[in-house]
Amino acid sequence: MISVQDLTKQYAGRMAVDHISFEVQPGEIVGFLGPNGAGKSTTMRVLTGFMPPTSGQVTVNGFDVFRQSLEVRRSIGYMPEMAPLYTDMKVKEYLRFRGELKGLRGRDMRRRVGEVMDLCSVADVRRRLIGNLSKGYRQRVALADALLHEPPLLILDEPTSGLDPIQIRQVRELLASLRPKHTILLSTHILQEVEQICDRVIMIHHGRLLANDTPANLTKKLRALTQVFVEVNGEGDVAAALESLPTVRKVIEDSRDGSWTHYTLRVEPGNDVREAVMNLAASKNWKLRELHRQLPSLEDVFVELAASEPVKS
Numbered sequence: 187m188i189s190v191q192d193l194t195k196q197y198a199g200r201m202a203v204d205h206i207s208f209e210v211q212p213g214e215i216v217g218f219l220g221p222n223g224a225g226k227s228t229t230m231r232v233l234t235g236f237m238p239p240t241s242g243q244v245t246v247n248g249f250d251v252f253r254q255s256l257e258v259r260r261s262i263g264y265m266p267e268m269a270p271l272y273t274d275m276k277v278k279e280y281l282r283f284r285g286e287l288k289g290l291r292g293r294d295m296r297r298r299v300g301e302v303m304d305l306c307s308v309a310d311v312r313r314r315l316i317g318n319l320s321k322g323y324r325q326r327v328a329l330a331d332a333l334l335h336e337p338p339l340l341i342l343d344e345p346t347s348g349l350d351p352i353q354i355r356q357v358r359e360l361l362a363s364l365r366p367k368h369t370i371l372l373s374t375h376i377l378q379e380v381e382q383i384c385d386r387v388i389m390i391h392h393g394r395l396l397a398n399d400t401p402a403n404l405t406k407k408l409r410a411l412t413q414v415f416v417e418v419n420g421e422g423d424v425a426a427a428l429e430s431l432p433t434v435r436k437v438i439e440d441s442r443d444g445s446w447t448h449y450t451l452r453v454e455p456g457n458d459v460r461e462a463v464m465n466l467a468a469s470k471n472w473k474l475r476e477l478h479r480q481l482p483s484l485e486d487v488f489v490e491l492a493a494s495e496p497v498k499s
């Protein structure tokens with residue numbers, strides 16, 4: 187659905203996108219992730235034909251973004267960051283106006299405006315002025331606009347930025363519900379968002395591609411160790427006994443509370459020593475009041491990958 191080959195974009199000597207390549211397959215929800223200034227919006231603007239690349243090749247739905255920009259625009263529903271809306275128009279009036287620009291007429295117009303208002307839950311505010319709506323509603327009006335011409339591909343730049351947690355959940359649910367019919371590329375710097383709804387993650391930093399994989403594979407690949415937290419009340423050298431368990435690399439004593447000691451166990455990635463800790467405690471007659479495992483999050487992956495990337499001036 188999207189093919190990006192060796193894309194670069196330079197602004198007045200500054201390399202905003204630096205030789206990145208990736209593909210997005212039909213039906214995927216792909217998260218485009220990176221800190222502020224990483225080059226996400228620039229890449230999306232190139233993909234949607236709003237800006238020419240400095241070099242590289244980009245095709246959307248088989249069409250070249252520059253030579254066949256009309257076909258590309260027909261294939262894409264684009265929601266830019268801080269989508270510009272006409273604040274002095276009413277919601278339904280605005281969607282009809284946008285529909286007209288996108289070539290909808292008569293019965294098709296009525297059907298699509300009704301459908302997108304229902305899909306994006308804005309029908310209840312259809313007669314309200316956009317300027318008087320909350321940020322969450324405005325965001326959904328912008329999404330309804332992006333969906334009007336039934337594009338197979340949605341490109342959404344930070345669709346949940348500035349929303350409160352309830353609104354964020356509503357937008358996420360809406361995106362998940364679009365999954366069977368639409369391919370979605372969404373940019374965000376909220377890692378949790380990606381973990382929850384995306385099939386794949388593309389991470390960029392300083393304009394360069396850092397990773398391109400499923401959220402699960404990325405966390406699996408993480409070099410940082412899995413951690414297990416244990417709180418034990420026991421006789422003898424508890425730390426040494428814990429350290430002797432297979433796959434435990436390091437035992438750190440965190441704190442003491444009377445006869446209880448809290449330890450963090452650094453374990454080789456992908457291993458779970460909780461059962462071995464239980465068996466050890468039973469064999470030594472220790473008491474346990476905490477035993478839980480913490481897997482690395484996508485945030486840990488990003489921090490680690492970004493740290494290993496040389497910073498350009």
Ligand SMILES: Nc1ncnc2c1ncn2[C@@H]1O[C@H](COP(=O)(O)OP(=O)(O)OP(=O)(O)O)[C@@H](O)[C@H]1O
Pocket residue numbers: 197198200201202220221222223224225226227228229267375
């Ligand atoms: N029109 C422009 N002219 C010059 N430099 C620009 C322009 N637009 C963006 N940049 C620079 O290019 C780099 C990438 O910006 P971009 O907006 O693509 O990043 P981003 O990942 O979308 O960040 P954010 O999450 O803050 O939107 C930044 O250093 C930015 O300052």
